[in-house]
Amino acid sequence: MYSKNINDVYKELNTSEKGLTINEVNKRLNIYDKNIIKEKKKENIFLRFLKQFKDIMIIILLVVALLLYIYGVLYSHEYTDTIVILVVVFINAITGFIQEEKANSVIDGLKKYEASTSKVKRNGKIDIADTSTLVPGDIIFLEAGDMVPADSRIITCENLKVDESPLTGESIPVIKTNETLNNNLIIQDQKNMIFLSSNITNGKCMAVVINTGMNTEIGKIASSLNKISNIETPLQIKIKEISKNLTIIVFIIMIFIFILALFNHYSFLEIIMLCSSLAVAAIPEGLPAVITISLSIGISNLAKKKTIVKQMQAVETLGSVDIICSDKTGTITQNKMTVKEEVIYDKEMLNYICALCNEGLIINNEYKGDPTETSLYGYLYKNNIDALKVRKENKRIIDAPFDSERKLSTTINKIGDKTYLLCKGSIDNLLNKCTYINNNKITNKDINDIKDSEKKLASKALRVLGFAYKEINDIPQNSTEVINEENNLNFAGLLGMIDPPRDTVIKSVEMCKNAGIRPIMITGDSLDTASAIAKEIGIIDNDNEGILGNALDNYTDEELEQIVKNYSVYARVNPEHKERIVKAWQKNGKVVAMTGDGVNDAPAIKDAHVGVGMGITGTDVTKSAADIVLMDDSFSTIIIAVEEGRRIYNNIRNNIVYSLSSNFAEIFTIIIGLLSGNTILLPIYILFIDLVTDSVPSICLAFEKSEKNIMSQKPRGLNKSLFTPFIKSCFISSAIVETLFVCLTYFISLKLYNNEIAMSLALLSMVVQEIIYSISCRNLKELVFKQGLFSNKAMNIGLAIILLIELLVFMTPLGKIISVESIKPSLVLIVFLINSSSFIIYELLKPLLKKVFKD
Structure with missing residues (x-):
């Protein structure tokens, strides 16, 4: 509509300057609907909660819980494993659900841009109407302070400036016109249009409504926000990768175990128990919770950094x-216009013009109003001039506000015992009004010098304003007379301003x-x-x-x-x-x-x-x-957040290696037990390792500080697999080391003690391995001594807590809850010291794995 003259606009909308009749408004409401922003219908809350269970790892765990429940009903009458798995699954689901619900209000903010009432002409009379009843063809009236209620074409306007920053993002108010414009203009250049969400900052206008509700520019944005975004985050992609790979591993191993168990004449219930144990061992049950905690710690850290x-x-x-x-x-x-360069001919008068020919306000030492106007106050402040004091001492008598045709603004002020016309605006227009410079006749050389200065400033993308004045004897009585006095001016200088970085x-x-x-x-x-x-x-x-x-x-x-x-x-x-x-x-x-x-x-x-x-x-x-x-x-705060994001990713990756190392060690141990005809680890042992022993160190790993060179590394991007050769080598090598120590502990103990003691000591061996490897996992590539052996305070406290828990489990009757036999302190100490030696192996493997395997 901006490219059509106003009569053509009236014709297309079947309206006129008299406005629509009430009957016509009601008809159009049925066609165009109410002038409101509509929200997308939200999915049922129960269905949103169920989506938390669609991850393949969660589904496998639920199947395992069912199998263990059936086994408990038919054979063991024990349901601890089932209850623990279900609790873990539901905690993860609830955590994810709550987090998603927090970010589920995208459209609600648009309600802010719906003005409640509008001044509109209907049946030939101006009245106040509910904004939601506006329709295309309505004639509306707006003035300074009003919010634009719908996308509209300007019919008439007077000194109209509109703040379109909510729509365009640009803070400088736009000078509007009622002139017909050319085709193919972007929103910012449609100077004869006003849009829903904009605010009138100066002047007034009469306009005809073009689009309402979801057909406005804001409405179109609302429609696009209603569409579901299918962009997956890198973390979601990596978690899917883990789920997919682990699922494949679980099924391959379970088929292998099933066939092997049949050959060894295991009963059906024993096969179920074996397969359940392997499924529990292969899936890092605590990993989703640990990832959530790692992210939460990051959120807390970033909150401290604005x-x-x-x-x-x-x-x-x-x-x-x-x-x-x-x-x-x-x-x-900085979102603050600032004077960067100056070309001065009359410093004293230029300062007066900056202070007095200015529509900005000074309230409690803060500058309010058009950014260009307030930048002039800032310029004076840097020159140690109190603009407010100058304004109070030199009162304005009358003015002629800026308009788009003359591109000048002028005031008449009393300065001392003299009266001055003060003017600022476009260089070209101002020079046409100037006869003097430094109280001397202005020459062509002066004009060329001024224009050269303007070009120089403009080439640096500075907004350039010229300043001029003259002393007058007769005071104009109205704005027209003020404009008529804009001649024979004395050029005072020019200023270049910009919103600086x-x-x-x-x-x-x-x-x-x-x-x-x-x-x-x-x-x-x-x-x-x-x-x-x-x-x-x-x-x-x-x-x-x-x-x-x-x-x-x-x-x-x-x-x-x-x-x-x-x-x-x-x-x-x-x-x-x-x-x-x-x-x-x-x-x-x-x-x-x-x-x-x-x-x-x-x-x-x-x-x-x-x-x-x-x-x-x-x-x-x-x-x-x-x-x-x-x-x-601030853009700089984004970079701080990027660094925190990289730290979090490294810590999550370290956590995944730590968890998978434990899981694979459990799988290897179960397979060795099956091949040797022994039960080395019970399902409840595996749950104890995954949910108790591993959970505390995993959480502590989330507190690990950034690596020194973290911001000199290239982004890992979307397509880089989490399971690089280096990462695979880390958890497989550590799993082999753990398995060797656990199996050696079990088989030696089996010769010296009964099977129950041997199983308990095997569990103790794996617990010690997990504690030791959590320390090594703080940095996968560098020796932990370089990182600082005790630099992670959370890890120091966490390991002290977990050691206390393990002592209670292995040396008191509390262990009976998970079928662990009480062990003598001396035996616990021997097993602990022998297994602690694995720390040297883990550390010595780092430079070798880093050199041989690509990350």
Whole structure:
């Protein structure tokens, strides 16, 4: 509608300046529906809970629990194993369910943008109507302070400025017009349109409603947010990989055991017990809980660093990112216009103009209003001038506000005993009004020098304002007379301003690049400004690496997958462009983080692997769609979060190696027992190891500090398997060492004592092995002494607790609960000391495995 004249708009909408009749409004409500943002119907809460049980490992555990229950009913009358497995499964399900429910309110924030009432003309009369009843064709009236109730075309306007930051993300209010515009303009350039969610900051207008409800730009964003995102996080992919591999291993081993047991004439119930034992041994029951705890610790650490995590797995995903797509305004920059350069001809008068010809407010030493206006107050403050004092001492008499035609704003002020006209605005327009400079006649050379200065500042993407004045004798009586006095002015100087980068962002961009992460700037601002900032902070080296959003429309999605590799700055983009950029990088197999603060950022934030919202300037919608919210809006905080994500991933990986080492040692031990005709480990022993002995050290591993070179490593990406040759070598070699110590302990004890004592000592041997290997697992590649043997305080406390538990189990009657015989202290000490020697083996294996196997 922005490319049509207003009469054509009336004709298309079948309306007029008199507005619609009430009857017509009711008819159109039936066609277009209410002017509200609709939410997607939520899935039944019970079904959402059931989804927590769809993991293949959980299903296997439930089958095992059923088999053990049947075995208990028919044979043993013991149900401890079944109860323990079910408790573990349900704890994991409840934890996952609660976490998902916390991030289930994406659309709710959009309600904030629905104004309750609007001034509308119906039946030829202006009245107040419920905003939800607005329909296309309604004539509405808005003024400063109003929220725009629907997407509308401006009919008439007066000094109209609109804050579109909730929609576009750009903080500078847009000057609007009622003029007909050209075709194919992005939202930011549709100067004769106003959009739902925007706020009128200055002036007033009459407009005709074009789109309402879900057909507005905000409504379209809501529709895209309602779509289910199928992007899997790296952690989800890795957990699926573990589940798949373990399931295959379980079935292969169970088939092998089943056949072997048949050959050895085992009864059906004995085969069930054997298979159940192996299934319990192969599945790391405590791993999901340990991963959750590791992520929770990360969330707690990040909260102390001004980062709020809403989606738990996003913490780890941040450590995997290859691409960070960042908004410019407020994230990379300070979101505060600042005067950077000056060309002064009359310093005293320029200062007066900055203070007096200014519509910004000063409230409790804070500057409020248009960013350009408030930047002039900041300029004066740096020059040790109290703008508020100047304004109080030199009262304004009358003014002529800025308008888009003359591109000037002017005030008449009393300064001392003289009256001055003070003017600022566009250099070209201002020079046309100037006759003097430094109280001398302005020459062509002066004009050329001023224009050269303007070009120099503009080439640095600075916004340039000119300043001029004159002394007057007769005071104008209205704005028209003020405008008529805009002549024979004395040029005072020009100032160049920009929203500068944050102080820490240059170092953060450098850290990004060292870490193999590509930072990308996506902004609604101009390409010149975006490229200038990007070059200053190191995102790009030359202007060829920047592109306008509308240029992306020339490429198909397939072509864009290659095109995005050439650019690191995208300017004048709309929500669709942002989504396409994110998806193009994802198609290239990259893990993408997307930051933003405006409603227009929400779809791309939701589609990214990690969505990052802004806590200060961010809209409720964006914060709802985001996985992570930065409370200081700083790009540098993202890098801190990336480092934390990498630390978490390393610790989870160490935990997986620790858990699988234990599981494979249990499997090997059961198989050796089967081949030798002995029961070395009971199912309850395995559950005790997995859920008690292993759980405390696993939790403590989550507290391990970052490796020194963690931010100089390349991102691991989506496609890199968790089970690298190095990782496989770690848990298989350690499992073999554990199995050897456990079996030697069992068979030697079997010769010296009865089978019950031998089994108990075998369990003790495996418990000691788990404790020892947890210390070694703190760093898979370096000797633990380099990490600091006692540097993990949580591990020190955790191992003290677990040793106390083990002493109670093996040396008191408490052990009977899990069928463990009480053992003499001297025997416990001997077994502990012999098994502790494995620590030397684990440490000596590290440099060998690191050298031989690729990670």
